[in-house]
Every structure is written in C-alpha cells, then in structure tokens.
Amino acid sequence: MPRSASQAVVGAAPGADDGLLLPRPPGVLRRFWARHPRFADVIVAVVAFLLSAPTAAIRSEYPIPPTLPQTVFAIVVVVGACVALLLRRSRPLLVFALAALPLVILPPSLVPASHLVPALAIYAVAVYRSVRACWIVFAATTAAMAVYAAVAGLAAPATWNYVLTSLVSGTIALLIGALIGINVGNRRRYLEALIDRSRQLLVERDQQARLGAAAERTRIAREMHDIVSHNLTVIVALAEGATATHDAARARIATAQIAGTARGALTEMRAMLGVLRDPDLSSDAPLAPIESASVADAVExxxxxxxxxxxxxxxxxxxxxxxxxxxxARIVQESLTNAMRHAPLATAIDVRIAVRAEAVELGIVNDGVRPRTDAAEPPARAGFGLPGLRERAAHVGGTLEAGAVEGRRWAVRAALPLPAHASAKAEQEENPR
Incomplete structure (x- = not known):
C-alpha cells in the first residue's frame, strides 16, 4: 500500500521524496509510528480492547444486571469492533459502522462498554475521510443513540437516570474523538496540499526550464540562420559568377566581394558570440547587435x-x-536570401517598405517562381526560412504571410506594429503642420 503524503513527510529524510527538501520531523516516537502504521493499528486495537472488555464484564450500577450470555455477547461484539479498527485507515466508514453497532444492539447495562471504540473509529473518519463525513456520522449516531435511550427508558422507567447518563457520556466520547480527528485530519490534509503544490511547482519549474531552453535554442538557430544563410548565399552567387566569367578584372572584383561578405559574416558571428557570453544578458535581449542588420546592406x-x-x-x-x-532588416535579408536561392531566374525583385502611423508594412516580391513541370514531382522539402520569418514578425507583435501570387510571382508581406510613441511620431511626419 503506498504511503500517504503525510507519511512521506513524517518518515522521509530531507531530499528523499521526489527532490523535495522536506524537514525531518521531531521526535523518535512520531518517526517510528509513521514508519510502522500497521503496528500502530494493532496497538490501538489492543488498548481499545483492554479498556472496553472490563467495562463489559463488570457492571453493578444498572438496576437490571446483565445475564451471563449477554455479557459474553457484549465481549464478543467489543472484540469484533476492536479487530475492525485494524482497517481504520483504508475503510474508515465501514469500521465506524461496525464500531457503532454495539451502541444500539447491546443491552442498556452494557452499552457503556462500547463508547471508546466508536470514539476511535470516528477519529479515523475525520482523519482519513473528511470533516463532512465525520459530522454526518456523528449526527446519525447521536440520533440513533437518543432513540435507543428513549426506547430503553420507556421500557424501564426506573433506569431513566442511568440511560440518560450513558447517552451523554457516549455523545461526549464521540464528540471528543471527532474534534481531535478533525484537528489532526485538517493538519494532515494541509500537509498533503503543501507537498502536492511543491511537487507541482517542481514539475512546472522543470517544464519552464525545458521550454526556456527550447526557446533559446530556437532563437539562436534563427540568428545563426539569418547570418550564415544570407552571407553564404551571396558568397555562392559571387563565386559562381567569378567562375563563369572570362574577364579577369570582373573575377577579381567578385572575389574581393566574396572576401568582404565573408569578413562581414565573421564580424556578425563574433558579435553574436560576444552577446551570448555576456553574463548579464536578459532572456529577451537580441542576440545580434541591432546595428549589424541593415536593409540597405542586405539589398546591396x-x-x-x-x-x-x-x-x-x-x-x-x-x-x-x-x-x-x-x-x-532581418525579414528583408531572409526574403532576399530565399529569392536568391529559389528564384535565380528572377528578372525583378521589388522590396517595398512603408512606415505608417500604426505599423511598418513590408512587401518583397519576385517574379522568379519556377513552375513544376512534372505533376508527380514531390514538393521541395520545407526549410527554416519562412518559419524563422514568422517567428521574427511574431516577436515584435506582427504578422507575416508568404506565398505565390499572380502566377509566377512570390510575395512576402508583413505588418509590424509600432509602439504608441513611434506611432505618434510617424503620424507627425505624415501630417506636418
């Protein structure tokens, strides 16, 4: 049977319960009972029997003394109720029903013998079930005892005082057991709630760490892709042009441009690595310097x-x-990279940027979309360019759409909203007084 959360608190050493740093409970006895719950149940059942059996066997105050068969029956019933206490943790309601049964089946002279066992049983209901269930069984048992006392008193009017005293003592015993059980049960449930919340926080912490690591990997991959893909695409195009030309002067110009593009890529890479090594880097800080990306440079x-x-x-x-x-700048750069890679036969690549009052609108259109000649030809494998563009736009709260338009034209359109102060400034520029 698995341990409950409260037992884990009592019996576990610090750090031994799912990574929770639980304090070691004070007291040798508490730790012993927590580690040996069955032995504790046996002790409770034996003590209850030792305190109840003599009361069932020795009665002298009641005007009508019990017969020997009644006394033997009372002892058997009390023994059965005490044995039922062994299941008080797993079946508290059933145990209470068995423990409270002697209150209404034993002769009035022997009813006090069964007061202790129901008190222990109702304590178990409050601890291992709920406060609501405890009060329900307390009210139902008290009502049954009152009816039993009324019937016994009417049957033997001379025993009214004894029957009423037995009813009051039994009610007080049940009330004491219920109040102690409610106090212990509420503390137990509170500890369980704290431990469950702590486990939940540990799980959420691990999930947040994994999500943060995944987001950071995606962010680094996006910046690496923008730097490496664009510059390598330009280098490849220049190298192919230098190889194809027979003009040595033009080839030298192309190779010089290759060297310049490569140096620029190295500069951007060093700058990004320097940002990544910064110990004071915030989670949303750009990984590449803002100045490293320029629309004019990408177009050039x-x-x-x-x-x-x-x-x-x-x-x-x-x-x-x-x-x-x-x-x-990054959206324009990546859009041009995609055009250079996938539309090498384009005759026009149009880049339009409009700064509005509320947003910056972008449109990058080329006419180099190649029609598929074979209907059975599988589509090209999707890369990381378009997802990176959408992530880039979403990072600043914007939207981006890309796709074929008007036959052989491919368009990338984005709208990036401006903050309030930038919107006001742009509106003043559009409507000067």
Whole structure:
C-alpha cells in the first residue's frame, strides 16, 4: 500500500521524496509510528480492547444486571469492533459502522462498554475521510443513540437516570474523538496540499526550464540562420559568377566581394558570440547587435551578387524603434536570401517598405517562381526560412504571410506594429503642420 503524503513527510529524510527538501520531523516516537502504521493499528486495537472488555464484564450500577450470555455477547461484539479498527485507515466508514453497532444492539447495562471504540473509529473518519463525513456520522449516531435511550427508558422507567447518563457520556466520547480527528485530519490534509503544490511547482519549474531552453535554442538557430544563410548565399552567387566569367578584372572584383561578405559574416558571428557570453544578458535581449542588420546592406549584397533588387522606402525608417527596425532588416535579408536561392531566374525583385502611423508594412516580391513541370514531382522539402520569418514578425507583435501570387510571382508581406510613441511620431511626419 503506498504511503500517504503525510507519511512521506513524517518518515522521509530531507531530499528523499521526489527532490523535495522536506524537514525531518521531531521526535523518535512520531518517526517510528509513521514508519510502522500497521503496528500502530494493532496497538490501538489492543488498548481499545483492554479498556472496553472490563467495562463489559463488570457492571453493578444498572438496576437490571446483565445475564451471563449477554455479557459474553457484549465481549464478543467489543472484540469484533476492536479487530475492525485494524482497517481504520483504508475503510474508515465501514469500521465506524461496525464500531457503532454495539451502541444500539447491546443491552442498556452494557452499552457503556462500547463508547471508546466508536470514539476511535470516528477519529479515523475525520482523519482519513473528511470533516463532512465525520459530522454526518456523528449526527446519525447521536440520533440513533437518543432513540435507543428513549426506547430503553420507556421500557424501564426506573433506569431513566442511568440511560440518560450513558447517552451523554457516549455523545461526549464521540464528540471528543471527532474534534481531535478533525484537528489532526485538517493538519494532515494541509500537509498533503503543501507537498502536492511543491511537487507541482517542481514539475512546472522543470517544464519552464525545458521550454526556456527550447526557446533559446530556437532563437539562436534563427540568428545563426539569418547570418550564415544570407552571407553564404551571396558568397555562392559571387563565386559562381567569378567562375563563369572570362574577364579577369570582373573575377577579381567578385572575389574581393566574396572576401568582404565573408569578413562581414565573421564580424556578425563574433558579435553574436560576444552577446551570448555576456553574463548579464536578459532572456529577451537580441542576440545580434541591432546595428549589424541593415536593409540597405542586405539589398546591396543581393545587388552585388547580380540580382535585380529595387528598394522603395516610404516614410522615415530611422524613426522606427530599434527592435522593429532590426526585425524589418532581418525579414528583408531572409526574403532576399530565399529569392536568391529559389528564384535565380528572377528578372525583378521589388522590396517595398512603408512606415505608417500604426505599423511598418513590408512587401518583397519576385517574379522568379519556377513552375513544376512534372505533376508527380514531390514538393521541395520545407526549410527554416519562412518559419524563422514568422517567428521574427511574431516577436515584435506582427504578422507575416508568404506565398505565390499572380502566377509566377512570390510575395512576402508583413505588418509590424509600432509602439504608441513611434506611432505618434510617424503620424507627425505624415501630417506636418
């Protein structure tokens, strides 16, 4: 049978219960009883029998003394109720029903012999079941005892005083057992709730740590992809152009551009690694310096690689907050990278940026979508570019859509909202007085 949470608290050493640092309970006896619950139940049952059996066997105050068969029957019933106490932890209601039964089946002269066992049983109901169940069985048992006392008193009017005294003593015994049990049970349930909450917090902490690690890996992968993929794409395009040309001067220019692009990539990589090694880095800080990403630089790199990129900017992009401006540059950079990789035959790549009062709107469109010649040809495996673009837009609260439009055209459209102060400033720029 598994231990309850309260038993784990009493019997466990610090750090031995699912990683919880539980305090060691004071007292040798408490730890002993917690580790040996069955032995404690046997002790309780034996003590209850030793205190109840003499009361059932020796009666002298009642006007009508019990007969020998009645006394033997009382002892047997009390023994059965005491044996039932061994199940008080797992079946408290059943044990109480068996322990309270002698209160209404024994002769009035022997009823006091059964007062102690029901008190112990109702204590178990309060501890191992609930306070509500304890009060219900207390009320039901008290009512049954009152009816039994009334019937016995009417049958023998000379015994009224004794019957009433027995009723009061039995009610007090049940009440004492119920109150002690409620106190102990509430403390036990409170400890269980604390331990369950502690376990829940441990699980939530581990989950948050895993989610945080996954989010950080995704963030690092996104920055690495933006730096490496764009620059390598430009380098590959320049290298292919240098290889294809027979003009030594143009080849030297291309190789010089390759070296410059590679140096820029190394600079960005070193800057990102420096940010990652910063011990004071916050969880939402950009991994790459804001200044490392520029729309103009991305467009210029694509143009150097031989792609027909045209940039249109409406409004003042320099007035946009740095975080949004960084996202704009990364989205343009990755969109151009995708165009260079997947649309090498494009005759026009149009980049449009509009700074509105509420948001920055982007549109990157190229006409180099290649139609599929074979209907059975499997689609190309999805990469990380578009998911990274959507994550980038979502990071600043924006939205991004990408897909084929108007036949052989591919468009990436994004809307990145501006903070209130940036919106007001952009509105002043649009509507000068």
């Amino acid at each position: 790199s694509a143009q150097r690689a031989g792609f027909p990129v045209v940039l249109h900017v409406e409004g003042r992009l320099d007035d946009v907050p740095a975080e949004v401006r960084f996202a704009v």
